[in-house]
Each structure stands twice: as C-alpha cells, then as structure tokens.
Amino acid sequence: MAELLYETKQKAEHVILAGVCTSEQDDTEASLDELEDLAKTAGVICVGRMIQNRESIHPGTYLGKGKIEELQDLLDQTQADAVICDDELSPAQLKNMEEALNVKIIDRTLLILDIFASHASTSEGKLQVELAQLKYRSSRLIGLRNLSRLGGVIGTRGPGEKKLETDRRLIRDRISQLNKELNEVKRQRQVTRKQRSKNPAPVAAIVGYTNAGKSTLLNHLTKACVLEEDKLFATLDPTTRNLSLPSGQELLLTDTVGFIRKLPHHLIDAFRSTLEEAKYADLLLHVVDCSNPQMDVQMHVVYETLKQLGIQNKPVITLFNKQDKLLEPVILRDFNADKTLSISAKQDEGLNELLHTIEELLKEQKIYIRCTYPYASAGKIQLIRKNGQLIKEEYVADGILVEAYVPQELYHTVMP
Ligand SMILES: Nc1nc2c(ncn2[C@@H]2O[C@H](COP(=O)(O)OP(=O)(O)OP(=O)(O)O)[C@@H](O)[C@H]2O)c(=O)[nH]1
Ligand SMILES: [Mg+2]
Structure with a gap:
C-alpha cells in the first residue's frame, strides 16, 4: 500500500493548461509554452489552455469563480481528463479545484516531480525525488484522496480517515528513513570531493537552464556519452570528466541538473547536494540557448537559482549556444559574466x-611567479607543470629559472 502512495505516473492523456497573469507575473503565455514542454516530456497531450488576468492568484481556487466555470465548459468541449496549473497550488486550492471541476488537477510542481521521478536513474537521484514527492504529498493527502477517486494510480487504496492517518504516519517514517539514507550519500560525496581536492586540477561546472545544451557541451568536449535529449531535465546526476587544455593543463568538467523557473522548493531541498556541485567549482560555464526567445528570463532564473544555492562570486563564462539555430542576429550580452562566447x-x-x-580565465585566477629553483626541486616544477601554467623553464647557473602561473592554493607548496 505504501508503495502506491508515492507512485506518480500520470494516467491523464489529454490536459488543459491554466495560468494566471498578474502584475508580478505577466509573461504567462511564455510560461505556459514551457509548461506545455514539461507536459510533453511527461507524456501527456495538451488540448487547450486558459489564462486569467487577475490582480493576484485566487487564494481559494487559483482561478476566479467565472474562470472556473469557463474552464468547466472547456473541459466538456475537449473531453480533457485533467487540468495542469502553472503554479504550485496550496492544499486548499488543489482540493477546491478538484471539487469544483471533478477532474484531476495537477500543478507545475507535481508535473516536474513526475518528470524527475521518471528520469532518476541512480540510487541517489531516486532517493532525492522520492523525498521531494513525499514532502509535497504529505500536506495534500485529502486532495490525493480525491485524485484516486478520479482514476489516479492511488485509487486502489480506498479513502477513510483511519487509512489516511496510517498513511500519514507511513509517510513520516519513510521521510525520516530517506533523510538518513541521503545523509549517508552526502557524507560519501564529501569524501569523494575531499579526495578530489587532493588533486588540485581546477573544476569547471557546466550550469544553465534545462535543455540549453549542457550535456551536449560536455559530450563534445570530452566524449562523455551523457544522454542529450530534446526533453526537459534529461540530466539529473552530475557527471565529471577530465579535459586537457591546450597548454596541457588538466581540468575537471562537471555536467549538472538544469534549472527552470518556479523550480519546486522541495526539489531544491532534496537535490541540494546534487545542485550544489557547482559550489566547489573554480569556474562556471553558463550555457544559454540563444535561439530561445526567453533567453533573458532564463539567464535571470539561472543566476537567481545559483544565488539561492549560495553559489556566487565565481568566475563565469557565458556560452551563447545553438548559434546554428539563429535565423537572424540577436543581441547577446550577459553583464554577470566575466567572458562571453558564441558557440x-x-x-x-x-x-x-x-x-x-577557459585557460585565460584560469590564468587570471592564478598567481604569477618568477623564481629560480635548485636542481633538487625538480618535483616542484613538475607540480607546476601539471596544475599551473609553465611559461618559461630555463637552465641557469644556480638552478632552473621558472616563470609560471600557479593556483593560489598551491602557491606556498611550490615556492622554492
Ligand atoms: N541546433 C542545436 N541543438 C543543440 C545544440 N546543443 C544542444 N542542442 C540540442 O538541444 C537539446 C538539449 O540538449 P542537452 O545537451 O540534453 O541539454 P541539457 O542542457 O543537458 O538539458 P537537461 O539535462 O535536460 O537540463 C538536444 O536535443 C541537443 O541535441 C546546438 O549547438 N545546436
Ligand atoms: Mg543534460
């Protein structure tokens, strides 16, 4: 029984998208386009959409009374079996909408959680998704009971206050179990990171909006074979690969989970350790799909999410990707970036x-040295060659004259 509780596969085939345009959120049409992409990724077909202009989202029913009636008509016309709302609904909004419309109501969060659930492949990813789902669901059990009545997967459990109590307890137990398991994974990740930091090759994290081309970039730079797909959230687990820069210096390159506007906060919490991979990077490669008309909003979302994760003040190279798709020139700029490139x-x-x-930027982060090493210190020069940039190495009377850029953390180790 408990298994069924966190099963989220949507049975709904035909859906209607609904959004609210307020003075604070006025690009609803674009947001619904994205919601439609999410819906497609989750395997459902959108047969209509409805936007309401309101001062603010209705606290009780998401849409206002008149719009709910219009939505009912649209549901009758299209025979759609679910509505997907573009924002996260409160438990009350979910329940009231379901009662008013008598169809399955799914919100943006549930949809994203569903996609994450079907794309999670590693045990860590699965634990993280399950935790986010349970936290989302634990406050919406009444709505979910309705969902089952309307033909959801959890319909077999049967309603009843007693049952609900038990499930609530089961959810709580499972949440604490998942937290324990995830803490263990997190500890393991820290160990790996510590081992990695013994090898002072710089780390570059590829960040960006979902579907921008992050995995494609990693694959084309390193032959990493990460799945690239025209789907949202194709990548959930960070992959790291080695890359040799033109000077011979090694660099570690990490692909990361993509961001999206209104990324569910339970997901951010559950995926924090995965999302934070970029926190330990020396530099960020920010991939932007410059063929997307929403490019500026997407860049803004990326920087906001990074800020929320405590990832700030890192050197950034912004890559305006998918140049080949541009039919006419567009203005490409990013004032947050240290450097920008079109690729x-x-x-x-x-x-x-x-x-x-990348090499240039890393050089800027490094300290310039010019000194003479006794012949016995050849090991230090070897270290510089591996982790810094050796510009000059000349045999002189009292040793080896070296000119180089060295990483700050290695400065004291390599000084003669
Ligand atoms: N035309 C064109 N398509 C690209 C380019 N780079 C990536 N794509 C396509 O964009 C889609 C998304 O690419 P991914 O590399 O999976 O994107 P991602 O940023 O890793 O996406 P998530 O992991 O889902 O966040 C795929 O269909 C790629 O083939 C490019 O330079 N030009
Ligand atoms: Mg990817």
Whole structure:
C-alpha cells in the first residue's frame, strides 16, 4: 500500500493548461509554452489552455469563480481528463479545484516531480525525488484522496480517515528513513570531493537552464556519452570528466541538473547536494540557448537559482549556444559574466576558442611567479607543470629559472 502512495505516473492523456497573469507575473503565455514542454516530456497531450488576468492568484481556487466555470465548459468541449496549473497550488486550492471541476488537477510542481521521478536513474537521484514527492504529498493527502477517486494510480487504496492517518504516519517514517539514507550519500560525496581536492586540477561546472545544451557541451568536449535529449531535465546526476587544455593543463568538467523557473522548493531541498556541485567549482560555464526567445528570463532564473544555492562570486563564462539555430542576429550580452562566447556545441563550433578562454580565465585566477629553483626541486616544477601554467623553464647557473602561473592554493607548496 505504501508503495502506491508515492507512485506518480500520470494516467491523464489529454490536459488543459491554466495560468494566471498578474502584475508580478505577466509573461504567462511564455510560461505556459514551457509548461506545455514539461507536459510533453511527461507524456501527456495538451488540448487547450486558459489564462486569467487577475490582480493576484485566487487564494481559494487559483482561478476566479467565472474562470472556473469557463474552464468547466472547456473541459466538456475537449473531453480533457485533467487540468495542469502553472503554479504550485496550496492544499486548499488543489482540493477546491478538484471539487469544483471533478477532474484531476495537477500543478507545475507535481508535473516536474513526475518528470524527475521518471528520469532518476541512480540510487541517489531516486532517493532525492522520492523525498521531494513525499514532502509535497504529505500536506495534500485529502486532495490525493480525491485524485484516486478520479482514476489516479492511488485509487486502489480506498479513502477513510483511519487509512489516511496510517498513511500519514507511513509517510513520516519513510521521510525520516530517506533523510538518513541521503545523509549517508552526502557524507560519501564529501569524501569523494575531499579526495578530489587532493588533486588540485581546477573544476569547471557546466550550469544553465534545462535543455540549453549542457550535456551536449560536455559530450563534445570530452566524449562523455551523457544522454542529450530534446526533453526537459534529461540530466539529473552530475557527471565529471577530465579535459586537457591546450597548454596541457588538466581540468575537471562537471555536467549538472538544469534549472527552470518556479523550480519546486522541495526539489531544491532534496537535490541540494546534487545542485550544489557547482559550489566547489573554480569556474562556471553558463550555457544559454540563444535561439530561445526567453533567453533573458532564463539567464535571470539561472543566476537567481545559483544565488539561492549560495553559489556566487565565481568566475563565469557565458556560452551563447545553438548559434546554428539563429535565423537572424540577436543581441547577446550577459553583464554577470566575466567572458562571453558564441558557440554551437552540437556542431563543434567555437569549442577551441572556449578552451583558450577557459585557460585565460584560469590564468587570471592564478598567481604569477618568477623564481629560480635548485636542481633538487625538480618535483616542484613538475607540480607546476601539471596544475599551473609553465611559461618559461630555463637552465641557469644556480638552478632552473621558472616563470609560471600557479593556483593560489598551491602557491606556498611550490615556492622554492
Ligand atoms: N541546433 C542545436 N541543438 C543543440 C545544440 N546543443 C544542444 N542542442 C540540442 O538541444 C537539446 C538539449 O540538449 P542537452 O545537451 O540534453 O541539454 P541539457 O542542457 O543537458 O538539458 P537537461 O539535462 O535536460 O537540463 C538536444 O536535443 C541537443 O541535441 C546546438 O549547438 N545546436
Ligand atoms: Mg543534460
């Protein structure tokens, strides 16, 4: 029984999208386009949409009374079997809408959780999704009971206050169990990171909006074989690969989970350790799909999410990707970036220039040294060659004269 509780596969085939346009959130049409992409990724078909202009979202029913009636008509016309709302609904909104419309009501959060659930492949990813789902669900059990009546997967459990109590307790137990398991995973991740920090190769994290082309970039730079797909949230687990820069210096490159506007907060909490991979990076490669008309909003969402995760003040190279898709020139700028470049990851365009740009930026983060090493200290020069940039190495009377850029953390170790 408990298993069924966190099963989230949507049975709904045909859905109607609903959003509210307020003075604070006025790009509802674009947000619904994205919701439609999410819905497609989750395997459902959108047969209509409805937008309401309101001062603010209705606290009790999400849409106002008149709009709910219109929605009922649209449901009758289209025979759709569910409504997907573009915001996270409160438990009361969910319950009231279900009661008013008598169809399945799904919100943006549930939809994203569903996609994450079907894309999670590692045990860590699965634990994280399950935790986020349970937390979301634990406050919405009444709504979920309705969901089962309307033909949801959890319909077999049967309603009843007693049953509900038991489930609530089961959910609580499972949440604490999941937290325990995730803490263990997190500890493990810290151990790995510590081991990695013994090898002082710089780390670059690829961040960006979902579907921007992050995995494609990693694959084209390193032959990593990460799944690239025209789907949202194709990547949930960070993959790290080695990359040699033109000077021979090694770099670790990490692909990360994509961001999206209104990323559910339970997901952020559950995925914090995965999302925070970028926190330990020396530099961020911010991939932007510049063929998307929503590019500016998407960049803003990325920086806001990074801020929320405590990832700030890192050097950023913004990559305006998918150049090949641009039909006419667009203005490309990012005032938050240290450097910007236009690329097409898929067509290997601009990637060599990218490697040189990374090298340049890393050089700026390093300390310049010019000193003479006694012959016995050749090991230190070897260390510089591996982790810094050796510009000059000359045999002189009293040793080896070295000019180089060295990482700050290695400065004291490599000084003669
Ligand atoms: N035309 C074109 N398509 C690209 C380019 N780079 C990536 N794509 C396509 O964009 C889609 C998304 O690419 P991914 O690499 O999976 O994107 P991602 O940022 O890793 O996405 P998530 O993991 O879902 O967050 C795929 O269909 C890619 O083939 C490019 O330079 N040009
Ligand atoms: Mg990806």
